Amino acid sequence: MxxxxxxxxxxxxxxxxxxxxxxxxxxxxxxxxxxxxxxxxxxxxxxxxxxxxxxxxxxxxxxxxxxxxxxxxxxxxxxxxxRPGSRALRIDVLGLRSAQAVVLHEYWRSHPDTDLDVVTLKVNDPHLAVAAVEAGDIDASFRSVTDPATLPRDVRMIHAFDSPLELLVGPRHPLAPARSLTPAQLRRHRIWVPGLAPRSEWSEFYDQLATEFDLRIDAAGPHFGDEVLLDILAESADVATLVGARDRYIWPTNHDLRRIPIVNPTLAYPLSLILPRTTPHPRLRAVVNHLASLTPLPGPTWRPSWATIPRRVG
The missing domain is CATH 1.10.10.10 (Winged helix-like DNA-binding domain superfamily/Winged helix DNA-binding domain)
Structure with a gap:
């Protein structure tokens, strides 16, 4: 008909x-x-x-x-x-407690009239997120492709913001009393990051981080969830992990976990935004402008070799 x-x-x-x-x-x-x-x-x-x-x-x-x-x-x-502009702006974040979700929430609080749909694609390979952007299933994704040359012609990637890392330890850990730490002070300590997925951007990040600073990154074992990881840290005298400064974690007060900034240099995880090369959602530009307004990290900063992507739209 x-x-x-x-x-x-x-x-x-x-x-x-x-x-x-x-x-x-x-x-x-x-x-x-x-x-x-x-x-x-x-x-x-x-x-x-x-x-x-x-x-x-x-x-x-x-x-x-x-x-x-x-x-x-x-x-x-x-x-x-x-139809872009008539429907909600759909953006993929790694998790609802991740730094990307926190920054996106900050944007929405200052622009509450924005019709925003925050999604979490259950994929580890960033190329699958790229395919979702290319197909129009989502308007943008906070993922990074460490080799931009592999991006399809109709998709591009821009720098979003840098997420500084902190060491997360329990009260019995020898580094727990520290107010801040340098990468050199982390050597010989076990940094447990369970469940690092092959072909993921964060797997490559930790490989470069361990090589650059001679760190002991242990990816052994499956990841049973943040709650289990936090329970283990609370009881351990020799296990630590790395978290983003903006990442949200909730634990019982009796855990007494400590988040310790890493400085000289700051270890920065570079977060990128993948979006269409042409005709992006009209509300996406305002989000990118908000990302550009974030305060840059102070002092010397280390980033992986692939963190050289400019920030621009249009």
Whole structure:
């Protein structure tokens, strides 16, 4: 069934004249007449009778009108759901407690009128997030492809912000009393990052970090969730992990966990934003501008070799 013919029928029924319906729809009166005639042939009924004042619905037309209105409304809603600027801005974050989600929440608090849909794609390979952006399933993703040359032509990546790392330890750990730490002070201490996924950006990050500062990064074992990891840290005298300064973690007060900044240099995890190269969602520019306004990290900073992506849109 031709939905434009159904739309023409609805407007003609509501306005009572084919000429007025044609004016609203931006077509000729002849086009409206042909659409309605084709619809009548398909339905095998007469929908209108002509009068001196225009057109009036037949009994069949009266019965069909509420259903026709539902068809038009459904089509309009379907188009709105996929049209950038009319639908919510869909952005993928690594987790709802991650630094990306925290910064995105800060943006939304200052722009509460933004229709924002925060999603978490359950994928480790950033190229799968790239494919979702390319397909239009999401408008942007806070992921990094460490080799930008592998990006499809229609997708690009910009620098979002740097997330400084902190050491997270329990009260029995020998580094627990420290107010801050340098990377050299982390040597010989076990830094446990369970469940590092092959081909993930963070796996490559930790490989470069361990090589650069001679750190003992232990990725052994599956990751049973943050709660289990925090429980282990609270009881351990020799296990530590690394977390982002903006990442949100919640633990019982009796855990007495310590978050210790790492300085001289600050260890920065570079977060990128993947987005379409052309026709991005119109509300995405404001998010990128918010990211650009974030205060840069002070002092000397270490980043991995692939963190050289500029920040720009348009």
């Amino acid at each position: 031709d939905t434009e013919a159904v739309r023409s029928f609805v407007r003609a029924a509501e306005l009572g004249q084919l000429q007025h319906a044609a004016g609203e729809l931006g077509v000729t009166q002849q086009a409206v007449s042909k659409r309605i005639a084709a619809l009548e042939r398909e339905l095998e009924v007469r929908l209108f009778t002509r009068t001196a004042r225009g057109v009036e619905l037949t009994l069949d037309g009266q019965a069909f009108l509420p259903h026709a209105r539902s068809i038009v409304t459904g089509v309009d809603r379907a188009v709105t759901a996929i």
